[in-house]
Amino acid sequence: MTNLDETLYVLSATLAISCVGIVVLGYFIGRRDLFLPSNFYLGGTALFIGVSGMRAASQQHLVDYPPSVYHKLYAGFAVFFMGILLAYLLWRFPRRMAGRFFRKWAPINTGTMLLLSLLTIGLATVPLFPIPIPVVGQLIGKIFIHFGAFAFVFALAAWQLDRSNPLCILNLLFVGGYAGLLALSFGGGRRQLVGILLAAIIYGYWVWLRYKPRTVALCLLGAAFMGAWIFLQGYGYVRWRKGNEGGLARAVESVQMVARGAESAAKSSLFNTAQPSVEFTLLAIHMFTGVDRARDGIPFYAAYNIFANPIPRQFWPLQKPESLGKTLPEIGKEHYQFRGYGDVMWSINPVAYGFHDGGLFPILVYGLVIGGFLRFFDDLMIRQSTNPFLIGLLAASSGHITGFARGSMDVMTWMLIGCVLGLFLLKFLSQLLFGTGTEYPRTDHVVNYPRFGQISNLVRRAKSGRQSFLL
Secondary structure (H helix, E strand, O other): OOOOHHHHHHHHHHHHHHHHHHHHHHHHOOOOOOOOOHHHHHHHHHHHHHHHHHHHHOOOOOOOOOOHHHHHHHHHHHHHHHHHHHHHHOOOOHHHHHOOOEEEEEEOOHHHHHEEEEEHHHHHOOOHHHHHHHOOHHHHHHOOOHHHHHHHOOOOOOOOOOOOOOOHHHHHHHHHHHHHHHHOOOOOHHHHHHHHHHHHHHHHHHHOHHHHHHHHHHHHHHHHHHHHHOOOOOOOOHHOOOOOOOOHHHHHHHHHHHHHHHHHHOOHHHHHHHOOOHHHHHHHHHHHHOEEEOOOOOOOHHHHHHHOOOOOHHHHHOOOOOOHHHHHHHHHHHOOOOOOOOOOOOOOHHHHHHHHHHHHHHHHHHHHHEEEEEEEHHHHHHHOOOOOOHHHHHHHHHHHHHOOOOHHHHHHHHHHHHHHHHHHHHHHHHHHHHOOOOOOOOOOOOOOOOOOHHHHHHHHHHHOOOOOOOO
């Protein structure tokens, strides 16, 4: 390990420890809720930037990078995180918008949640049947695959409101099991499965564990996370198998393979889980900056590619723009004689994309946008903490928010847009069928909402007997 790699290792380890410390200590001292969207992003940063940087420093690099590439890497991440912090801590607009919009919802009661869970799990089945209509088929695929997590949360809400009702219990078992099978049947990555596995954990936290002693909550959540982690690592043996066919037959085969691989996966290296995100960032800096660059970048190409992503290829007069995750290995094979890479898609994080898109200024812009989004989503969850619709959105998007730190930014952005569009659709359908029965108070005049510790202490002191925290 060279001196440059030793520095990279130390800084990466410091970043990983800092991200985990913000999440855990912020929860323990009562300043931050545990299951905030920003905490999922911090977890992804710890793994896919911090641990990935340690991996890059410990292994053979794809190219021999000069010292300037390392210096640009540190500058890029410093500017990126500065943009996130500035938007998250100082920008008041996202907080005010969270207190003003999305306040009216369908009635939150046992009957509504029960029927809505069945409707939503039915909609989640639609992507199994291809729709050969341009644009419509693509949008349905991007939106409806997330409905399994929403349906599971609605089933949990129905059961939580009437725990002794056998119909709610049977519905919960059916919807939860079927949503898990659907996530396995779609194939591809693990993020849909993450949403299903975390749905019960996230819902349990916001409506129950949030108001329990923090040591008890952490012990219970830690045990649940350990089981989910082992299962997801076992699923890693499934996702790269040959064949692209979907359906329930694939789901059954997936369950069998997960069971065989879970034991060995539990012992797998954290470096393998982190993936080479930082290595790809070093490569992107080397390729697109400096006098020895292999190619010139395109200003704000990520934003352009996000816009182009949902438009079918047949509608493009010329070739449709390709993701940087696809072109980066192709450039590597052409200019650096990479071997062993076929038709692959690499995960490119926002900093790597930023150096391709023009340097530090695009990186700062991307950081500001991400910080503003996380602040808006965090405040929505805090101000409507027991809203099943928002908890469903958080469960469905949790894997994408965590994976956003790894990339690719254009792909993950459309996954998040699909979750949000799914929320809008479910909000519209539920109010169309059941009317508007729940309205949260307007709180945009409260810029700094009470801290988590203050809320949980007040609830514990005011609580008398067994009661639901749903409005």
